[in-house]
Amino acid sequence: MRVPHDDGPPPPPRPPKGRKRPGERAAEAGASDMSQEPGRAALSPTVAGGEAGESLSLRPQSLAEYVGQAALKRKLEVFVRAARGRDEPLDHTLLHGPPGLGKTTMAHILAHELGVRLHLTSGPAIEHKGVLAGHLTALGPRDVLFIDEIHRLAPTVEESLYSAMEDGRIDLPVGEGTRARTIGFELAPFTLIGATTRTALLSGPLRDRFQIIEAIEFYGDDELAAIVCRTASILGVPVSGAAALEIGRRSRGTPRIANRLIRRVRDFAQVRGARSIELADATAALLELGIDSEGLDMLDRRLLTMIVENFRGGPVGVEALGASLGEPRDTLESVVEPFLLQRGFLLRTSRGRVATMKAARHLGLELPPGWQGALDL
Structure with missing residues (x-):
């Protein structure tokens, strides 16, 4: 039985099928007039629903459509074909790499290639064992459970996940005090796909329970x-x-x-x-958009300029850089630095960060004599 709420006036009635609200008709008329106005651009969005709809349609649906990561695709194709040939779930899989490289997309593709449903969640969203049990018991045979940012699971939740991954069951306490007891729930055979941007923060026992561990690298x-x-x-x-x-x-x-x-x-x-x-x-x-010829944005250039001008090229600790730039350490380490390190603009040493000669040349900055970055030619 649905309980009424007094949260405000009821929503406006839906117009009959085939009719539109006045505002919608006016918007369409305005769009029509704009398209007929001389000198207007020929480019226009073709996907319904705006950019939210576009972001969904841009995701490839199969390994054949997935661009890049050739070595990873070859291995995953073998694992998927073997699992389907045995009519078994794919082994538990861990995907790691910087943000934005396609870990979630790869989980969608694996579920599609396996011909099963994909259930999505994230480490911070699984607050306690009950939430985890709800996700696990909703899985059908050979379904895929995808946990993004899996390194952020609470320790008690992570411990419950061990038995689910190894034994196909989860134990939950029922009752309190002397009447408390544990009830075990049998789970359908499933595949856990975990994704993380911080492999070092993943506990050893959890990492060891994944049979497939693969990195997604930067693209060319x-x-x-x-x-x-x-x-x-x-x-x-x-x-x-x-x-x-x-x-x-x-x-x-x-x-x-x-x-x-x-x-x-x-x-x-x-x-x-x-x-x-x-x-x-x-x-x-x-x-x-502030993106220069080397792909550096404003924050990249601020960081490199700060190292060269304020810290004489380095080395400088990431905490000092974060305080000077007004940016949190996590942003610098996980968002800014990986690209600068990959492209040779930054060095990460035991004493701190050092800007390279390439960075100085790109920014057109003069460097002091004896600067350590000069060693990187």
């Missing part, structure tokens, strides 16, 4: 260009190969950023009245 510029072309095609936006490569080159090795940038470049091109995205359109839009 050509792979990101292919992702940009695929995304632009889905969005209905023509893009040249040179423009796609330029966007991919400045995407920090991360598909999530590449997809975000192609949307923003599309906006600039649309407002300028362009019928397709060319190299000049992409370059101008990325300049407006």
Whole structure:
């Protein structure tokens, strides 16, 4: 029985099928007038629901559609085919790597390739054993449970997960005091896919219970260009190969950023009245977004400039950098530094962070004599 709430006035009645509310008719009329106005851009979104709908449609559905990570795809394809041949669930899998590289997307793909349902949750959302038990008991045979940021599970929840992964059961306490007892729940055979950006924070006992442990690496510029072309095609936006490569080159090795940038470049091109995205359109839009020729954004340049000018090139501790920049340590370590380290703009030493000669040349900064970064030629 549904209990009424007094949270406010009732929602407006739905219009009959085939009819629209006045506001919707006005919005459509305005859009129609805008499309007929001379000089307007030819580019327009083609996916219903705005960018929320677009983000869902951009996710590849199979390993064949997934761009990049060739070695990882070959291994996972073997594991999936073997599991399906035995009519068994895929072994428990741990995916690790920086944010935005496609760990959640890979979980969707694995569930699709296995022909089973995917259940999504995250470490912070599983607050106690009861929540975990609710997720586990809802799984059907061979279903996939995906836990994002699995290193953030509470210790008591993690301990309950051990028996679920190894023995296919979970034990829950019932009652209190002298009447307390434990009831075991048998679980359907399932696959746990865990994702983490901080492998070092994952406890040893939990990590050892995964039979498949794979890293997702940063993407190359050509792979990101292919992702940009695929995304632009889905969005209905023509893009040249040179423009796609330029966007991919400045995407920090991360598909999530590449997809975000192609949307923003599309906006600039649309407002300028362009019928397709060319190299000049992409370059101008990325300049407006504050992303330079090496893919560094404003925070990257602030960090490197701070090391060179305020700390004489380094070394400097991450806590001092965070305080100087007004950014938390986690942001610097997990968001900013991985790309700068990969591209050779930053060194991480036992004494702290050191900006490299490449960083100084890119920023056009002069360096003091005897600077340690000069060793990195």
